[in-house]
Amino acid sequence: MNNKDSMFARAMPILFGALFLIGLVAPFAVYPTFLMKVLCFGLFACAFNLLLGFAGLLSFGHAAFLGSAGYVCGMLVRDLGLTPELGILGGTLAAAALGWVFGVLAIRRTGIYFAMITLALSQMVYFIVLQWKATGGEDGLQGVPRGHLFGVIDLSNNIAMYYLVFAVFCIGFFIIYRAINSPFGQILKAIRENEPRAVSLGYDVAKFKLLAFVLSAALAGTAGATKTLVFQLASLTDVHWHMSGEVVLMTLLGGLGTVLGPLVGAATIVSLQTELADSVGSWVTVIMGVIFVICVLLFRRGIVGELQALIQRAGIR
């Protein structure tokens, strides 16, 4: 076991380095808007995975963080004329605050109730966004300007925008990676595996869960705020419960509790949606549902999880 762990540990920096280089040159080979969408959803799914994959908490309300951060960022940039980096920061902070509220309420219950509470709370956020005038109701916030980064760099250029999104993703990913490989992450895993034992060891389990929840919500917010800048739009679909389900699917498909799984899952789902949107129309929902069912029944380790298992088996031989 130790051998294999160290093998992974040695391979990781090389893999990350390679991915980083690919990320740097990618916009010259692939349509940047598509890449930006993948990175935004990738960060969203990574943030979600921090909670489900490492702390074992299934939130069915993560759309609330993605969406509300998007709206806050949109209002700050469009209506108050702030610069994009302040918009992202504002969105992140708003999502963190909302995450704190959700977290305080939801961690009072465990398991299935936790999922239902987060879903119900996010539905409440959905109705508030729908009815509040400042959010534009059913139209959403349209015409959000991308603006100038730090007041200098013009982001209306897609390549410049891409590098901002890439940088945001890398920072977010690094924070998550550090968190799961820190003592904090170890305690989260302990809570996931055996909560009563973690309690008996003297850990304040509620505090750690809440911290994980707030961190996850904040980074989901970062993704949402960035996404608003990319598409110059904050819409109701981002707060809808379908979005909460989608991020679960991305994480599950990519590999629950793996470091890179959520990014792979997000890339797969976003590509599928882009490809399918033209050809099958409203069947997209059905196909997402089918993937969900297949993942749960036959493919619970996800793409990255299966790959890791394959490599391990090869290593043993």
Added chain:
Amino acid sequence: MEIFGVPSALLGSQLLVGLINGSFYAILSLGLAIIFGLLNIINFSHGAQYMMGAFVAWIALNKLGINYWVALLFAPLVIGALGVVIERTMLRKLYKLDHLYGLLLTFGLALIFEGIFRDQYGISGQSYPVPELLQGGVNLGFMFLPIYRGWVVVAALTVCFATWFIIEKTKLGAYLRAGTENPQMVQALGINVPLLITFTYGFGVALAAFAGVLAAPVYQVSPLMGSNLIIVVFAVVVIGGMGSIMGSILTGIGLGLIEGLTRVFYPEASAVVVFVIMVIVLLVRPAGLFGKA
């Protein structure tokens, strides 16, 4: 006649709508509670199965000429049978895993069902006529009562209490309760627990379909009618706790009434009032009103 400055007819009709919604909350949360008790699964597709119940009734009327009264029996049977197939082929494989996989599987199924019906019928609703026998209404003096709406409340409550009776007072119900407490022991006593589980899921789902048929003439029959409802029902379940059948019924009806009152006095909040109550309950009594901790 006015009560708190509100015309009694308005108050009465909104309370009636609240009572109807409350009856639906009660039937659906009851089904969720029964399924959760034995399967340890939260049935996310419950809303979709409610929607399909309404659609089966609609299709039966328009394509096969099957009337409302037959549909009231026919639709739950069809959807219940579908539930049996789902349990036998899919849910059964998940019992040894974390509860969450059951939630995710049924979520996927809900997406599939909703997507298929949306593709076939679009998102605009189909109307289902009120059966002839129940058309018209009576003037109660302080309000006008459409007969069909009265019937919905009576029928829904009858089914709720019949379910309560079966579970609390009959031998079958005793098996069910015992299976909830300790399935291995019940199996050891010679009762076919897997069959009991299949039956339970089928029954819970059939309840949802029954509610769907009742709802068809009141609301528009639309592919999305279930998904918005089911999230409110989740909040109802969190508020009431799933430990008690009577608790589910009372919580459902109570919340429906509160929602109706909110629609009279502060309409803007009517969509979120159930969620607000959920928040308050979580702060004051985290285990739920009827929960056992």
